[in-house]
Amino acid sequence: MRCFRTALIQMQVGADLTKNLDNAAKHIAQAKESGAELIALPECFNSPYGVNFFKQYAESVPQGRTCEALSKAARDHSVYLIGGTLPEIDKDNQKFYNTCTVWNPDGDLIAKFRKMHLFDIDIPGKITFKESDILSAGNQPVTFDMHDVKIGLGVCYDLRFEELAKLYRLLGCNMLVYPGAFNTTTGPMHFELLQRARAADNQVFVCAVSPARSAKGYRAYGYSQITDPWGKVLAQAKEHEEIIYADIDTAQCDAVRQQIPIFEQRRLDVYDTVKKV
Numbered sequence: 001m002r003c004f005r006t007a008l009i010q011m012q013v014g015a016d017l018t019k020n021l022d023n024a025a026k027h028i029a030q031a032k033e034s035g036a037e038l039i040a041l042p043e044c045f046n047s048p049y050g051v052n053f054f055k056q057y058a059e060s061v062p063q064g065r066t067c068e069a070l071s072k073a074a075r076d077h078s079v080y081l082i083g084g085t086l087p088e089i090d091k092d093n094q095k096f097y098n099t100c101t102v103w104n105p106d107g108d109l110i111a112k113f114r115k116m117h118l119f120d121i122d123i124p125g126k127i128t129f130k131e132s133d134i135l136s137a138g139n140q141p142v143t144f145d146m147h148d149v150k151i152g153l154g155v156c157y158d159l160r161f162e163e164l165a166k167l168y169r170l171l172g173c174n175m176l177v178y179p180g181a182f183n184t185t186t187g188p189m190h191f192e193l194l195q196r197a198r199a200a201d202n203q204v205f206v207c208a209v210s211p212a213r214s215a216k217g218y219r220a221y222g223y224s225q226i227t228d229p230w231g232k233v234l235a236q237a238k239e240h241e242e243i244i245y246a247d248i249d250t251a252q253c254d255a256v257r258q259q260i261p262i263f264e265q266r267r268l269d270v271y272d273t274v275k276k277v
């Protein structure tokens with residue numbers, strides 16, 4: 001296993017697609033300059049996050065402008081790039097998805113993950129959001145390999161679902177990456193907690209990358225974070241535009257798994273007989 005530097009780009013996102021793409025490219029260049037080999041962008045990094053905007057900004061994958069820009073940035077800087085998410089239209093079935101793309105240092109698309117758990121919540125007086133008004137859910141867990149490190153993908157609300165994270169651990173992942181856009185109601189309660197829980201439960205590195213807080217529209221929480229397999233927070237952003245970094249050594253996954261071998265100690269004989277869901 002080798003050590004590599006990861007960068008999460010907590011960028012400001014606005015209504016202007018070109019500005020968003022340029023801003024992402026500028027930050028990717030800066031992260032590469034600082035030694036990052038794996039760089040991740042936030043959920044809806046190319047467009048405002050909101051049910052009213054998904055159709056307006058939807059693009060085909062990988063034919064659209066956003067994918068072109070991501071491929072170019074990965075190639076220009078020779079990095080693995082997790083391209084946050086973009087609203088995708090699938091021209092075959094005319095459905096819309098919240099889609100994460102991953103690009104290798106040659107600029108090739110190596111993974112595509114469609115958000116599996118749509119963000120439908122209603123907290124009276126605080127936040128009501130219903131992605132499923134427009135979006136369809138993906139049905140496919142997706143991993144990709146960066147050298148000998150297997151990385152699993154989720155998008156924002158997917159972070160709440162322990163089953164998906166556990167599936168990735170069982171598939172051999174050492175790291176999970178969630179482009180996200182938590183909000184200012186649930187973010188302070190749950191964003192750090194959920195990441196540390198997924199990391200400790202599954203003994204993996206967890207990265208979640210948010211847009212910077214904006215003055216109007218959907219108020220992303222910020223606080224992008226990198227957590228190690230012990231559940232320790234290695235880096236955490238504040239609310240504003242910022243890049244956070246951590247040097248990832250996957251030998252740490254081996255160490256915690258050896259020292260606290262919960263995956264060999266699970267009582268599937270009990271759990272599976274008491275209740276099947």
Ligand SMILES: NC(=O)CCC(=O)C(=O)O
Binds near residue numbers: 158181
């Ligand atoms: N974009 C999202 O899926 C938001 C998820 C969120 O804020 C939550 O509380 O969960």
